[in-house]
Amino acid sequence: MATRQLPRLLKTLDPFRAPLGTRAIGSLVSDHTAKWMQDTRKKSPMELINEVPPIKVEGRIVACEGHSNPALGHPIEFICLDLEAPAVCKYCGLRYVQNHHH
Numbered sequence: 001m002a003t004r005q006l007p008r009l010l011k012t013l014d015p016f017r018a019p020l021g022t023r024a025i026g027s028l029v030s031d032h033t034a035k036w037m038q039d040t041r042k043k044s045p046m047e048l049i050n051e052v053p054p055i056k057v058e059g060r061i062v063a064c065e066g067h068s069n070p071a072l073g074h075p076i077e078f079i080c081l082d083l084e085a086p087a088v089c090k091y092c093g094l095r096y097v098q099n100h101h102h
């Protein structure tokens with residue numbers, strides 16, 4: 001009985017396997033990126049955030065909110081600073097390093 005119901009179940013799931021409008025969304029994304037990258041005199045967001053020097057922090061863990069005003073930032077992200085290389089916030093791209101006392 002279970003095997004006889006399987007083809008009908010697969011047919012119901014079919015729209016999810018091949019979503020309509022996938023191509024339309026893809027072209028929207030590339031248009032948006034092209035709009036931001038067409039003016040080469042301006043720096044890209046990635047270049048701008050890389051110009052911010054790594055922030056020195058006391059302690060092993062830093063909480064990043066992207067902005068001092070929570071309404072303008074991002075969900076709080078706790079970042080562990082155990083590695084030697086600067087840790088990067090996955091939301092805003094700010095870099096943090098642990099301020100070692102030697």
Ligand SMILES: [Zn+2]
Nearest residue numbers: 064066089092
């Ligand atoms: Zn952040």
